[in-house]
Amino acid sequence: xxxxxxxxxxDDVYYRYEPDGIDxxxxxxxxxxxxEHLALIxxxxxxxxxxxQHLDALLLPSRGAVTIDGLDTRDAAQEVAVxxxxxxxxxxxxxxxxxxxxxxxxxxxxxxxCLPSAEIRQRVEEALAKVGIAALAKRNIEHLSGGEKRMVxxxxxxxxxxxxxxxxxxxxxxxxAASARILEIIDRLNAENIGIIHITHNMAEAAQAxxxxxxxxxxxCLDGTPPEIFSRVEQLRKIGMQLPQITExxxxxxxxxxxxxxxxxxxxxxxxxxxxxxxxx
Amino acid sequence: MYHTGTYLSADSPLHRLDPRIKLxxxxxxxxxxxxxxxxxxxxxxxxxxxxxxxxxxxMRTIGQALQPLLFFIVLIFLVHTFLAKGENLPGTSGLxxxxxxxxxxxxxxxxxxxxxxxxxxxxxxxTTPPSQMIAALKFFLQxxxxxxxxxxxxxxxxxxxxxxxxxxxxxxxxxxTARKARGYNIRQLGYxxxxxxxxxxxxxxxxNVFQRADELSAAMIARNYQAGPRTSFVTLKPIDAKFIILLxxxxxxxxxxALISFFG
Numbered sequence: 001x002x003x004x005x006x007x008x009x010x011d012d013v014y015y016r017y018e019p020d021g022i023d024x025x026x027x028x029x030x031x032x033x034x035x036e037h038l039a040l041i042x043x044x045x046x047x048x049x050x051x052x053q054h055l056d057a058l059l060l061p062s063r064g065a066v067t068i069d070g071l072d073t074r075d076a077a078q079e080v081a082v083x084x085x086x087x088x089x090x091x092x093x094x095x096x097x098x099x100x101x102x103x104x105x106x107x108x109x110x111x112x113x114c115l116p117s118a119e120i121r122q123r124v125e126e127a128l129a130k131v132g133i134a135a136l137a138k139r140n141i142e143h144l145s146g147g148e149k150r151m152v153x154x155x156x157x158x159x160x161x162x163x164x165x166x167x168x169x170x171x172x173x174x175x176x177a178a179s180a181r182i183l184e185i186i187d188r189l190n191a192e193n194i195g196i197i198h199i200t201h202n203m204a205e206a207a208q209a210x211x212x213x214x215x216x217x218x219x220x221c222l223d224g225t226p227p228e229i230f231s232r233v234e235q236l237r238k239i240g241m242q243l244p245q246i247t248e249x250x251x252x253x254x255x256x257x258x259x260x261x262x263x264x265x266x267x268x269x270x271x272x273x274x275x276x277x278x279x280x281x
Numbered sequence: 282m283y284h285t286g287t288y289l290s291a292d293s294p295l296h297r298l299d300p301r302i303k304l305x306x307x308x309x310x311x312x313x314x315x316x317x318x319x320x321x322x323x324x325x326x327x328x329x330x331x332x333x334x335x336x337x338x339x340m341r342t343i344g345q346a347l348q349p350l351l352f353f354i355v356l357i358f359l360v361h362t363f364l365a366k367g368e369n370l371p372g373t374s375g376l377x378x379x380x381x382x383x384x385x386x387x388x389x390x391x392x393x394x395x396x397x398x399x400x401x402x403x404x405x406x407x408t409t410p411p412s413q414m415i416a417a418l419k420f421f422l423q424x425x426x427x428x429x430x431x432x433x434x435x436x437x438x439x440x441x442x443x444x445x446x447x448x449x450x451x452x453x454x455x456x457x458t459a460r461k462a463r464g465y466n467i468r469q470l471g472y473x474x475x476x477x478x479x480x481x482x483x484x485x486x487x488x489n490v491f492q493r494a495d496e497l498s499a500a501m502i503a504r505n506y507q508a509g510p511r512t513s514f515v516t517l518k519p520i521d522a523k524f525i526i527l528l529x530x531x532x533x534x535x536x537x538x539a540l541i542s543f544f545g
Contacts, residue, residue, distance in 0.1 A: 100444055
């Protein structure tokens with residue numbers, strides 16, 4: 001598999017944190033197209049975070065290769081280009097915010113790219129507007145709520161105008177309203193053809209993606225659309241994963257003799273199924 | 282979590298003032314405060330009060346910023362009160378330490394001087410966003426580049442230190458809360474146990490902060506940080522007549538006070 005443009009490729013990637021330790025990633029081969037919305041799920045410690053850190057050249061494969069739009073992450077000369085292509089929203093916004101005020105932090109990336117002041121300012125304004133926190137521009141980071149801090153972290157990545165963004169559990173510790181806002185932003189970015197790699201433990205969130213990849217113990221164990229993945233109930237349960245509530249409900253209904261389909265991950269589809277069954281009676 | 286003394290966004294003439302003037306002003310004012318005698322110092326106090334009022338900052342905020350320094354203020358007061366020479370006040374001649382009217386004046390004067398210095402610095406940090414402060418600092422340090430000093434990296438280090446200070450305080454509060462939640466009470470412990478728990482406390486904080494620093498550095502690298510020159514989105518106003526006049530005024534004032542205090 002050669003380097004390909006317009007997509008991220010992982011070619012038989014192995015990674016070890018310690019030379020004599022276990023493989024945190026073993027033989028991951030994966031292609032992520034630009035504009036795709038991919039959810040990465042799996043139990044704790046299965047290698048999800050390790051995997052996305054490879055996309056940004058924060059970690060380099062012990063074996064195998066990672067290329068971003070044809071650029072090999074092991075090539076030190078391409079580091080800046082790779083990190084401009086792939087943005088990374090870390091799990092904890094507290095430890096990725098560098099600036100003291102919102103606009104200062106969002107400007108951090110473009111400042112590192114040595115862009116002229118006027119362009120940085122424009123990018124900061126655009127990024128803040130995109131996540132809907134333009135009003136917070138001058139605020140001190142310490143005065144923000146957890147959800148707002150997460151928005152700042154996302155804006156900071158957007159200001160670098162990446163083609164792909166990796167989110168590491170973007171809705172962890174957030175209240176439902178803030179979670180919904182983050183997911184809505186992710187959808188909007190995806191609609192603008194930004195590739196999304198989205199780590200989550202929330203199956204309902206994963207069900208919104210166009211594709212799901214399941215990792216277990218550093219290996220790629222399932223790869224497919226949400227209905228495909230969530231029909232592999234036994235396999236998912238074996239590695240400690242659950243179904244989205246909607247799918248779970250359809251399975252329970254079916255097991256009690258209701259003639260409904262089980263490859264359903266969205267609330268709307270479930271309602272349609274139940275309605276059509278009710279009307280057929 | 283907000284930590285006292287850091288930037289509070291608002292709109293006032295002091296907030297809008299060129300950060301370079303503010304920085305130079307605070308440095309100049311500090312020199313003046315250190316040279317002035319007791320009576321003129323009262324004028325500085327009044328000037329600072331006027332500045333606080335017009336910047337719209339609440340007295341409570343200033344008080345909160347001074348609170349952690351209360352111990353030092355009291356210590357400075359006591360040391361100067363008791364160590365200054367002078368005629369003992371009536372009724373205190375039998376005491377081991379001298380306690381004189383002159384000493385009392387000296388104590389008030391020196392601690393007031395300290396308070397003035399702190400308030401001037403706090404006014405600067407409260408009304409100037411760190412990015413502007415950094416830009417101002419960069420402006421004044423630029424000539425050092427000719428001496429091949431890594432000015433860009435130095436300034437970035439100062440910026441990160443400013444950023445990590447609240448992180449350090451937050452970490453301390455978190456650990457304290459976690460301990461309290463588990464029924465920890467330092468007052469019930471003996472002195473050796475207190476010292477021991479203090480050491481584990483400090484180790485824990487350092488451990489956590491190093492971990493945070495690790496995460497922060499990964500996040501910085503991910504956003505393409507590399508040591509060396511960076512640009513800034515802060516554009517300082519071009520140097521105009523007003524700027525030069527204000528800077529000259531600060532310089533003249535310092536010079537004038539120096540002259541008076543040396544020869545007056």
